[in-house]
Each structure stands twice: as C-alpha cells, then as structure tokens.
Amino acid sequence: MPQNVRNVFDERGEWARSSFDHRHQVVASAVYGIPYPPAGRLGALLSGWRVNAIAAIQSGAPFTVNLATDHANVGAGPAQRPDQSGDPNLTGGDRAPTRWFDVDAFALPAPFTFGSAPRNSVIGPGYANIDLVLARTWLVAARRSLELRWEVFNLFNRTNFDLPNRVFGNPNFGRIFSAKDPRQMQFGARLTF
Numbered sequence: 001m002p003q004n005v006r007n008v009f010d011e012r013g014e015w016a017r018s019s020f021d022h023r024h025q026v027v028a029s030a031v032y033g034i035p036y037p038p039a040g041r042l043g044a045l046l047s048g049w050r051v052n053a054i055a056a057i058q059s060g061a062p063f064t065v066n067l068a069t070d071h072a073n074v075g076a077g078p079a080q081r082p083d084q085s086g087d088p089n090l091t092g093g094d095r096a097p098t099r100w101f102d103v104d105a106f107a108l109p110a111p112f113t114f115g116s117a118p119r120n121s122v123i124g125p126g127y128a129n130i131d132l133v134l135a136r137t138w139l140v141a142a143r144r145s146l147e148l149r150w151e152v153f154n155l156f157n158r159t160n161f162d163l164p165n166r167v168f169g170n171p172n173f174g175r176i177f178s179a180k181d182p183r184q185m186q187f188g189a190r191l192t193f
Helices: 041-046
Strands: 023-031 049-058 127-141 143-154 184-191
Touching: none
Parallel strands: none
Antiparallel strands: 023 049, 049 127, 127 143, 143 184
C-alpha cells in the first residue's frame, strides 16, 4: 500500500458517537378519566370516557457523510468519506430542509487517499410526537365488555424529517426530501368475553 494512503481504519476517524445516540430523550404517558357529568341520558352517554396520551421527544442521531465512488482505489469495501474542515453542524435558524448541514465543510480528498471526515460527525433532525387515544368501555353482560377507541397518531401533525442526503458529490447533498408519517387516525371496537 502506498505511503500516502491512510488506513481506512485509522482510530482517529473511528472514535465517534454511536449511530443510535440520541443525547436528549423524554418519553411520557398519561391517562385521564373524564369526570362523570350530571345524571340523565346525556350523562350516561358522556360518562366513563378516558384519554390516554404518549409523548416522545428526542434530539437527532448522528450520521456519517460518505463518498459515492471508490476514490481511494481500493475496490469493494467500507464506504469512503470526504475531507472535513470544521464543524458541519448548523444551529437553530440556519437549518432548513434545503440545507440541513454546512455542505461547504466537506471536500473531495486527494486521489488515492481516504478522506479526513470522522464517522458520525453530523447530527440529524430531532423527533417530537404526541399520540392520543379517546376510549370508553361498556359492560355488555357478565364477563363481557365492549370498548370503543379513537386513536390519533401525530396529534399536532408535526413534520418529523428523515435524514438528509449524506452522499458527497450528489446534487442533493445536505437536503431533506422525506419525513415520517403525518397525522393518522383510526377507530376501533373490541369485544372482550
């Protein structure tokens, strides 16, 4: 191997956060039984309902920027990386789906060399979601019950972006083109006997 080819497994480039490292994460759930309204037909219809909610909020996971080609001329093997100068992570208002990280922090390495970009040096989009369930159970007979449920996933219809394009040299490098599911609802009935 020529001296100017740096070993792809050089320890300095491999020390990094794990690919599933979310630095901040909060998951909470709650159940609330709706208080009984006054007696009567309306009270009988509205009583016994409960609301369940699950909230999940987490910061983004790190990912690695790769080259699309065999720039080091080593054939099939591990993905190769570009050179990196400085921190590619943008802050707050500088981030947008059209430019999630600083693409100018990356450059093509010299021919027949491996790039200097470390593993998992860019942080992806975070995630925030609230799911809600409205349900009621009626006793139909001894040991039999009927439950009606209305479930709403992603209650506030928040856009949770997927990872941006991380292939250096691609025209869409650093841009996001997809997101996780929008708000979805379903109704259900369950008979227990």
